[in-house]
Amino acid sequence: MTSFKNLTVLDHPLIQQKLFYLRDYRTNNYNFRTILNELAGLMVYEITRDFPLAEREVTTPLEKTTGYVLARPITLVPILRAGLGMCDGIMNLVPQARVGHLGLYRDKKTLQPVEYYRKFPSDLENSDVLVIDPMLATGGSAAAALDFVKQAGARWIAFVCLVAAPEGVRVLEERHPDIPVYTAALDRELNEHKYILPGLGDAGDRIYGTE
Numbered sequence: 001m002t003s004f005k006n007l008t009v010l011d012h013p014l015i016q017q018k019l020f021y022l023r024d025y026r027t028n029n030y031n032f033r034t035i036l037n038e039l040a041g042l043m044v045y046e047i048t049r050d051f052p053l054a055e056r057e058v059t060t061p062l063e064k065t066t067g068y069v070l071a072r073p074i075t076l077v078p079i080l081r082a083g084l085g086m087c088d089g090i091m092n093l094v095p096q097a098r099v100g101h102l103g104l105y106r107d108k109k110t111l112q113p114v115e116y117y118r119k120f121p122s123d124l125e126n127s128d129v130l131v132i133d134p135m136l137a138t139g140g141s142a143a144a145a146l147d148f149v150k151q152a153g154a155r156w157i158a159f160v161c162l163v164a165a166p167e168g169v170r171v172l173e174e175r176h177p178d179i180p181v182y183t184a185a186l187d188r189e190l191n192e193h194k195y196i197l198p199g200l201g202d203a204g205d206r207i208y209g210t211e
């Protein structure tokens with residue numbers, strides 16, 4: 001439980017154990033990518049628990065019966081680069097998911113998000129949209145991403161991250177009070193460079209080996 005109304009911390013033991021290895025500075029890029037994808041899949045397994053279902057008729061080798069499928073398609077919107085590092089793990093569970101890409105980087109001086117790429121599926125309004133980024137620091141990137149998906153027509157949206165700073169959660173609560181935020185950890189604070197403490201460092205660099 002946290003004091004943030006918009007925030008759910010996913011405390012499943014397997015999620016917490018995988019996060020432990022991601023935080024460790026000795027975890028190499030290959031292991032970081034592998035564990036991040038596994039963790040993202042587990043998170044989405046938990047998040048989709050209450051997603052609406054639609055009844056469908058199905059014919060087994062023996063007879064007709066009714067079964068259930070997701071009522072709406074799922075669209076992932078990873079915030080590049082680091083959000084991409086969570087997509088394969090989610091698509092292993094939801095292979096039908098569509099992916100809209102959003103390229104944003106945090107300017108080193110202003111710390112404001114700068115957009116460099118945007119390509120969404122055309123019918124976001126009929127989809128459950130998961131905006132994905134491992135790190136919610138100042139909240140600038142996440143808030144901008146949510147502005148973009150709302151402008152594109154999305155109605156059912158959640159923000160999924162791995163590690164959140166209280167500052168970022170507060171920004172989303174103010175700018176997007178209607179959006180649920182899911183995280184594996186609510187960390188202590190941001191440092192003077194707006195990195196999350198204790199955090200796990202620069203997620204993009206750790207995924208792609210660019211540090």
Ligand code: PRP
Nearest residue numbers: 080081082105106137138139140141204
């Ligand atoms: C990181 C991270 C988020 C953003 C979070 O991306 O993946 O997108 O910073 O910071 P904020 O909450 O203060 O906006 P970065 O800008 O480093 O780009 P990258 O994914 O390409 O490394």
Ligand code: URA
Nearest residue numbers: 137195196201202203
């Ligand atoms: N972006 C990251 O990758 N890590 C942080 O701690 C903050 C922003």
